[in-house]
Amino acid sequence: MKVTFWLLDVNYEVRNNEPEIWLWGIDTSGNRVLIIDRKFTAYFYAVVEEAFDPSKVFEEIEQNKADYPFIVKVEAVERKFFGKPVKALKVYCRNPDVMTRYARAFRKIEGIKECFEDDIRYSMRYLIDNDVIPCAWHEVEAVEEEEKKVEVQVDHVYVAESHPKFMEKTDIPNLRVLGFSTICYSREGSPKPERNPVVMISVATNSGEEKQFLAGEDKGDGPVIEAFIDYVQSFDPDIIVGYGVNRQDWAYLNERCKKLGLRFFVDRAKTEPHTSVYGHVSITGRANVDLFDFADEFSEVKVKTLENLADYLGVMKIEKRILIEDVEFADYWDDKTKRELLKQFSMDSTRCIMGVAEAILDFAMQLSSLVSLPLDHVGTAAVGFRVEWFLIKHAQKIGELVPKRVEQPYRPYVGAIVLSPKPGLHENIAVLDFASMYPNLMIAYNLSPDTYVSPKEPVPPGGFYEAPEVKHRFRKEPPGFYKEVLSHLIGVRDEIRSKMKAYARDSVEYRVLDARQKAVKVITNASYGYAGWIGARWYIKPVAEAATAWGRHTIINAIKMAEEEGLKVVYGDTDSIFIKYEPEKVERLTARICGKLGLEIKPDKVYTRIFFTEAKKRYAGLLPDGKLDIVGLEVIRGDWAAIAKKLQEKVLEIILKEQSPQKAAKFTQQFIYELRQRRVPFRDLIIWKTLTKPVEEYAVKASHVEAAKMLIEKGWKLAIGDKIGYVVVVGTGRLYERVKPYMFASYNEVDIDYYVTNQIVPAAARILESFGITEEQLLTSKVEDKERETRRLTDFFGS
DNA sequence: GCAGCCCTATTACCT
């Protein structure tokens, strides 16, 4: 029979040296199905010396077959390696788990140069070779198997008679989504599974059900976890979502179960959650998605807590939440009057998870299908690996061998050009942007690992492009691997975007297409970075180096042409130029640039007024709709206290809208006064900085590191990448000797002078010094005390 | 002992 299914998860099993691919999915009737495919044989490649007759090596392998009992077949094939034709043997192995060992042995055989692709996991090999795509529909000829069904939680188990075939069908089935969050009880700092129970688990489903499992007064968590397991099994979700679960909750629950003698079966095949590739926790037959892994997509959210992300995405405003720190959980649990608040906090966390999942899952699924990484680990894979899997998929199609990852020394190279801005205010400035500059340069000049012509090589027959300055050469013909992939991606994105126009913005179709075009954009934009990444399998430094060289050449020429049109360039960075907006001239210019440089440039936006500091990469512009565009300045930095950011934003607004430095200076003085009265919220004084390495590895003493040490001292468990929030308190000595984690400090010990001189004044002076207002002037207020009393900041901010 | 200078470590931004 024919089974049509949407692929949710994939895993493989090897029993008696016979592998099976397990494809977990949902069929068109909404049945949960498992399709078992036993018909796919793993393989690796052994590249042989050009001079050797492959059949001779072939014979040698045949003769020594006893050494390699799992080899089922060897065939001579033609492949490419970095674009150059190579002879190879394709060695098929019955048991995929022996390939790395075999490949190592093969390298010692006379006539074999190198082995490839033994490092591609069997399940990924299966997906890529058979064009089986995660989060997409397929059709398969299969027979039902009753016997297996008792062991797995699905409606039907099928054995595939042939490999599934991808189907163009873009809808997403009705998936069951379950979200959860946990509360652990600890009076000794961060909870440890060997001693601290999970006193609360809050779950919610996309069918609208909410549940809480609570420990009794003895805090025994056996029943809590059992109830959770039962609930998961009975709801039988396709996707389980959480926040930080890959790092925390799953391992914790696993450990608790071990301690309590419980079997932690929340999957569809009676196995326990286990950590797998790229650090994701795998729940067989379901997709475990940790939304934290997608938080990086939202750079505007500086401190990546669930609450902040939910607030940003409009899921639940942070003001509406009761926020409870992890270390306070025990107090809230023990105090009967506060336990209700803890319950509400926990339930709200799960509600936030469900809301964030709603906002992210479409994108996650589209990214998953685009790069072919299963949904549960596309999030945990770093950007470089997402790009790489996308490339591997294409390499397979064109017969390009996948290079091994080899350790490379870090060798920096020259990047983009940034112009010094003309400081001060400018009116009516247009920003011209080259669209997807690096990808388009790679297409235009055929920059690719397989088109690079090294200095030792002769001139290729079809000619070559030579990058300016660096003089790297690339064959004009045939089109390289990157050119094909990137042209395809850019074409697909345009296609999607034009399709989107047919749908209403709030329709399901629009949302799915939008998620798809975003995924395509992310991969396209990361391609240049991938090319210059020393960890890349296809790393060839000249490819990245030539891209930036062509970029510099392009922008320099664009500037020249702008000046020829009589348009003065006031700023530019990498792929953009800022010029006076004179419509006819701009139109002529863009046409000329496109014609001469072969790259599209178009006006991105026009600022009614723009302000540049002396520094590059820091400016603020006023848009026609009255909105401010603030770039690089303290306002958008996460490591300045909110008071400094809010004040600077207000200063910029006064400058750009009213052009009154005097008013801005007065406002600053007033603000300082209000701050000295401690009339600003305490949380606005917190400074957040990331811990980028273990505290003991820092070469110099730093505020956030000292604060982190205090947290560790009190039992906090900190990880690399965590943001430390601290405030500066009164005292003597170095700054780092006068900081405290914000939760340990009270408002009255805060060193207001520090905030005035090191936060408020620099942030305001950054802008106002351009207008002749000094730091001293900001500090010596001429505002009469009486006026201060009457003119509160509410006059500016509203109340 | 400390102001002043310079360099370095560190973080976070821009494209």
Add this chain to the structure above:
DNA sequence: ACAGGTAATAGGGCTGCG
């Protein structure tokens, strides 16, 4: 654990100073 270019702060070493 995708690139290089850039700004900015604070630490820390050093000099010179009654």
